Amino acid sequence: MKKILILTANPKNTDRLRLDEEVREIQAALDQSRNRDQVEIMTRWAVRVDDLQPILMDYEPQIVHFSGHGGGSQGLALEDELGQMQLVSSTALAGLFKLVKANVECVFLNACYSEEQAKAIHQHINCVVGMNQAIGDKAAVKFAKGFYQAIGRSKSYTDAFEFGCNAIDLQGIPESSTPVLQYKAEELLPRFDKVPDRHALLDQDQENFQYDAYISYVDQEPDTTWVWDVLLPRLEQANLRIAVSGDLASPGVARVVNIEQGIQQAKRTIIVLSGAYLAHYEATFENILGQTIGIQEGTYRLLPVKALPFDNDQLPTRLSMLTTLDLAHPRRAEREFERLIHTLREPLPQM
Secondary structure (H helix, E strand, O other), rough: EEEEEEEOOOOOOOOOOOOOHHHHHHHHHHHHHOOHHEEEEEEEEOOOOHHHHHHHHOOOOEEEEEEEEHHHOEEEEEHHHHHOOEEEOHHHHHHHHHHHHOOOOOEEEEEOOOOOHHHHHHOOOEEEEEEEOOOHHHHHHHHHHHHHHOOOOOOOOOHHHHHHHHHHOOOOOOOOEEEEEHHHHHHHOOOOOOOOOOHHHHHOHHHHHOOOEEOOOOOOHHHOOOHHHHHHHHHHHHHOOEEEEEEEOOOOHHHHHHHHHHHHOEEEEEEEOHHHHHHHHHHHHHHHHHHHHHHHOOOEEEEEEEEEOOOHHOOOOHHHHOOOEEOOOOHHHHHHHHHHHHHHHHOOOOO
16 A cells, blocks of 8 residues: 655745645546555645644655645745744755655655755655746646656656656646656666777677676565576576576675676676566666666666566556567467577677
């Protein structure tokens, strides 16, 4: 069950916003989604500063959505005991979300000039949405609707953000560049300050890799059993050198470093697609990293495979563009395994 907490504030001494319409559109978008039974929404109106801590502690949401006014460097506008505006600073908001980061996955600030608060909160929360300038009521509502339509259909936060921006474009509103996304999986990627010449990389002996493949998967059933009992034995029987996510970890070393080293040392990264995989932060980091390294080199590093029946509509665009080997197909599974083994023995394909 994903809990979404919607907080609204429109102090008496601020311009009137169409917050009721925004909340109604969010509710409708989620009610019409296929996963509506897996989402719980709580809305608190006219939120005061003193309400924030108890609401977040009691409700323990995964998504916190704020709709109201932003004051740029001065903070977000909530209400005081008299219904007048009381600004909450970026520092205070960052400190608050540091205390509740164990539960919160995403913070959505649908307020003008809220990019500064988004960046501050992002120190502790993986995914934060803010606005880099003023945004009109209609654009704000359409963006929120597009975002939650995607969330209700099991899309990732990054894809939901793109759907929200596209919803603004579809209405012909020239404000789709106003929302900004702070997403830690991309931020954690290594910086390639000096990118080697593409042709020089391709001329290198590709057999210098320590592994033929790195298997990226989510350590949850049934994925775990399939990887260790089906995929790994099949690849090792073909005398391929395989590294498995989580199995190369050096004690006392940051997980991000272990992941980066494993993927760098492997010629290809096999990603075992499933609904759980796409929703998992560390798995997302692994496939973004593998894809980014390939782009920098001018090669295709990722190899998506399907282990169990899976809805391809859940795939983010960057993965849906890649050919996926269906190792769960009732007739083609054996042939797909042979294609996978053959591909792993071949040089890296050039873009």
